[in-house]
Amino acid sequence: MALSRTSGINIDGIVSLVPANINDNLLLTHLSQPDREALIYHTGIRFRRVVKEENVSIKNFFIKGIENLLSNLKWEKESIDILICVTQTPHVSLPAISCQLQGDLGFSSHTMCYDINLGCSGFVYGLHTLSALLNSLNKLNARAILCCGDISTQLIQENDHTTKPIFSDAASVIGVSNNSETMSYFNLETNGSGQKAIYKEDNFMKLNGIDVFNYSLTMVPNNILNLLAFADKNIDLPKMYILHQANKLINEAIRKKLLLDETKTPSTLYDYGNTSSASIPLTLCKNWISESPNWVLFSGFGVGFSVASALIYLNKTIHLSIIET
Amino acid sequence: MEEKIYNNTNLFLKFTATELLIPFDKISLNNEFRGLPTWSSLNALVYISRINEETNVLISSIELADLITLNDIYNLISFKSNGAI
Numbered sequence: 001m002a003l004s005r006t007s008g009i010n011i012d013g014i015v016s017l018v019p020a021n022i023n024d025n026l027l028l029t030h031l032s033q034p035d036r037e038a039l040i041y042h043t044g045i046r047f048r049r050v051v052k053e054e055n056v057s058i059k060n061f062f063i064k065g066i067e068n069l070l071s072n073l074k075w076e077k078e079s080i081d082i083l084i085c086v087t088q089t090p091h092v093s094l095p096a097i098s099c100q101l102q103g104d105l106g107f108s109s110h111t112m113c114y115d116i117n118l119g120c121s122g123f124v125y126g127l128h129t130l131s132a133l134l135n136s137l138n139k140l141n142a143r144a145i146l147c148c149g150d151i152s153t154q155l156i157q158e159n160d161h162t163t164k165p166i167f168s169d170a171a172s173v174i175g176v177s178n179n180s181e182t183m184s185y186f187n188l189e190t191n192g193s194g195q196k197a198i199y200k201e202d203n204f205m206k207l208n209g210i211d212v213f214n215y216s217l218t219m220v221p222n223n224i225l226n227l228l229a230f231a232d233k234n235i236d237l238p239k240m241y242i243l244h245q246a247n248k249l250i251n252e253a254i255r256k257k258l259l260l261d262e263t264k265t266p267s268t269l270y271d272y273g274n275t276s277s278a279s280i281p282l283t284l285c286k287n288w289i290s291e292s293p294n295w296v297l298f299s300g301f302g303v304g305f306s307v308a309s310a311l312i313y314l315n316k317t318i319h320l321s322i323i324e325t
Numbered sequence: 326m327e328e329k330i331y332n333n334t335n336l337f338l339k340f341t342a343t344e345l346l347i348p349f350d351k352i353s354l355n356n357e358f359r360g361l362p363t364w365s366s367l368n369a370l371v372y373i374s375r376i377n378e379e380t381n382v383l384i385s386s387i388e389l390a391d392l393i394t395l396n397d398i399y400n401l402i403s404f405k406s407n408g409a410i
Contacts, residue, residue: 035365038367039367042367042370043367161366162366208386209367210369210370210373210385210386210389211386213374213377214384214385217377218383249370250374253374253377253378256378
């Protein structure tokens, strides 16, 4: 397992973006009313945010999120050292979206830019990459921006009744700097034998629910417990465990394996569904309330099969917002 | 030995009837589970997750594809709950 620790990283702000258009699982036409209610009960998902316009790309979300984040944090574009985008639904495969954003938004040419191709584990992988890179810069108060998210509904066939009720569109833009004294801890793992649990074929996403459940239950609880052991922290320490919002069946099974109280594992499934790599920061934006700085544990898991958890110390002054676009 | 759904067929059938919303007197170990009126991809996932909750056994989609009757499922979870995971 890839256990890693970095020092001095601070999450300064997160702006999450969701489409204003809302689809309701209670109105799914292919199901009877009792089946719709059973679907919502078991998946935990009632509403999904879906981009209506075909020409809207994840890059549009990232642009709005970056502009809003910079404004709220009062960060100048010239002060950004690193810009990384995590997505599996780029509107074009090259050049990298981060390079396009550097040019379109006018970041300094000294900005390090690249993309990461990951889904539901992508936020934690991206956060680890930023943390390691910020540590490597010989500079005080270095700043980085992480953009993550997907327009997953563009990968879903209209008649695919397995994936359609689960996925939503969303993005999150995260501002990170190296002005903290606290350590951050990561556990990053992969099991490629699960590559057919979620994959793309003929331009559409395919999902095997039973295999996703099995890989999640096999890998995620152990990944989290090994991370806590590596950090020498007790399971009771984190104020919150923010899990990737897969579906209620999976998230509840993980919570029960870890014997975590429901109040420690907030959910945004009912209102937003599964929002891929944006789900963890979106759930943080919706639920993080802390009177004082506190530890939080993030765990992302999915397509790959890829799993990554992080134990991070959050400041109480973090800027968090959710924007409808 | 404590009776569980993996070592008592009656408990297993009661559990299955409850999870798949079928009257207890309407199912037997010989039933082909894919032919049960409430069997669907969602209910299959719910059923597999409940089996895991009760027995700590995980059934993969490949394993499930090879099974036909409820008795096949019972035999698999009995086998795997004895440490053969």
